Amino acid sequence: MVTEKQVYDALSKVFDPELGRNLVELGMIRELKITSEGKVSFTLALTIPGCPMKTQMERDARSVLMALPGVTDVAITFGAMSDAERKAIFTSAKPELPKLNKFNQVEKVVAVMSGKGGVGKSTVTSVLACELARQNKKVGILDADITGPSIPKLFGLPSGGLRGSEQGILPAVTRLGIRAVSTNLLVPTEDAAVIWRGPMITGTIQQFWRDVLWGKLDVLLVDLPPGTSDAALTVMQTLPVNGVVMVSTPQQLAGLVVRKAASMLKQVNVPVLGVVENMSFYPCAESGAQHEIFGPSHVEELAAAIGTDRWVRLPINPRVTELGDAGKIEDYQGEEVKSLLDLLDGRK
Ligand SMILES: Nc1ncnc2c1ncn2[C@@H]1O[C@H](COP(=O)(O)OP(=O)(O)OP(=O)(O)O)[C@@H](O)[C@H]1O
Ligand SMILES: [Mg+2]
Structure with missing residues (x-):
């Protein structure tokens, strides 16, 4: 019976x-x-x-x-x-976390968030992952932008490239050894639209956490879609996120939406590790002057307003777009990228 x-x-x-x-x-x-x-x-x-x-x-x-x-x-x-x-x-502070595959051991989960779209989250996620990998850290990227994924494109990973095994889904691996999972690796072609409703998006993010064989990782970076969407909330509530790196641009409006995102983080009790002001200035190669194309920087006030004293300004660099479009973001290196690592040593 x-x-x-x-x-x-x-x-x-x-x-x-x-x-x-x-x-x-x-x-x-x-x-x-x-x-x-x-x-x-x-x-x-x-x-x-x-x-x-x-x-x-x-x-x-x-x-x-x-x-x-x-x-x-x-x-x-x-x-x-x-x-x-x-x-x-x-x-309840946090729902019981979905059990991580028993083969996985993830030391730190850091989500990359922004208020507005197109400010450079995916770029920051990628270059941060590359820098960590160059420092011999084991890194994964969970592309939580389910309907607008861009991680595979930046790394030149082919569509439909994910494989399964008895123990779970095997992530794609980039040239630097970064393990990546994204809906664009599931669909047959890069331009196939993923038209999913909220619950499917939620379920997919949980599966990307639970059913993927991440193995042993020092850091798992989560690339979020813009704003305070369902996906962002799912990540914050069901993954053990240690902290968030907030990406913004110098425009004032960007500051307002970042504060909204920060208010959501407060509600779910996830700390902001630091702010990246992306496309903050354009360095003139000849004079060395920094031209503030999108207006003066507000990063310091913004960081203070959302409860962190760590921030980094990233310059406008046409090479970023060029390399990203060519699937070669791993070739982008520089001092400014290294400075991003400081953000991860934040409060947790
Ligand atoms: N520092 C930079 N200098 C020049 N171009 C940049 C820089 N950062 C990002 N870009 C470009 O800006 C565009 C948007 O960047 P990205 O896709 O990383 O933003 P996003 O915040 O992830 O966007 P979405 O909200 O759509 O996910 C891309 O074409 C990227 O190459
Ligand atoms: Mg993106």
């Missing part, structure tokens, strides 16, 4: 797609009964009574249970959590 433990084990494989946590850990399974004929019945306590995901959860729960030997029927009724229970779920 099927046991309660078997039922709970099976149901812990069913996830609330929005919260990214399983039904058992969320405490959603109530009044479980198993009859001697193998009929399993329980109440599924929803976080919100009209939860749009309820049909999917019901279907998933039913199918994992029906797959258990000895189960003849499954009856699920819906209930709702109390206000206090719901509050506990939404305000």
Whole structure:
């Protein structure tokens, strides 16, 4: 006869797609009964009574249970959590982290974030990864920009290049030995559009963390999409992020959106390690003067406003775009890139 433990084990494989946590850990399974004929019945306590995901959860729960030997029927009724229970779920400091593959050992997770798009997150993520790799660190890049991935292009990694193994998904490896995972490595061609809704994006990010064979890493860098999207929140809540490197440009507006992003980090309790003011100035090769093309720097005030005293100014360098477009970002080196490493020695 099927046991309660078997039922709970099976149901812990069913996830609330929005919260990214399983039904058992969320405490959603109530009044479980198993009859001697193998009929399993329980109440599924929803976080919100009209939860749009309820049909999917019901279907998933039913199918994992029906797959258990000895189960003849499954009856699920819906209930709702109390206000206090719901509050506990939404305000709990951090959900239980999805278990990392047992072969993985990741020392530090650093996410690269910005308020606005196009300020250079992916570029900063990549050059930072390269510099770490040149310092003999073991580095991974998790491209959490699921619908607008750019990591493979910067490194010249071919589409469709990810492979699976018994133990998990094998990351692509760059020339410098950086391990990278991105949706662009899953789709057959670089320009194939990934039109996914929120829950799929959330699920993919979790899989990139949990099901990829990262192995032993000193640092895993997470390249986020711009702003405070679902993806950014998923990363902050379900990965053990040690800190965030915030990328901005000198424009004032960029400062405002960065402060918004920083306010989200405060809510999820993730520290800002430092700010990169990208495209901060243009160094004149002849005179050595620094022209502030996008206006005067605000990096110092901005850093202070978001609670860090570490910042780096990166110059406008046409070679960055050139190398990035050619898939050769690994060839970009320089003192200014080395200074990025200081940010990682932040508070944690
Ligand atoms: N310091 C720099 N000097 C010159 N060009 C740069 C610099 N940094 C980034 N760029 C260029 O700016 C463009 C945007 O950069 P990137 O893709 O890294 O930004 P992003 O913040 O990741 O964008 P998205 O929000 O779309 O993910 C790219 O063409 C890149 O080559
Ligand atoms: Mg990007």
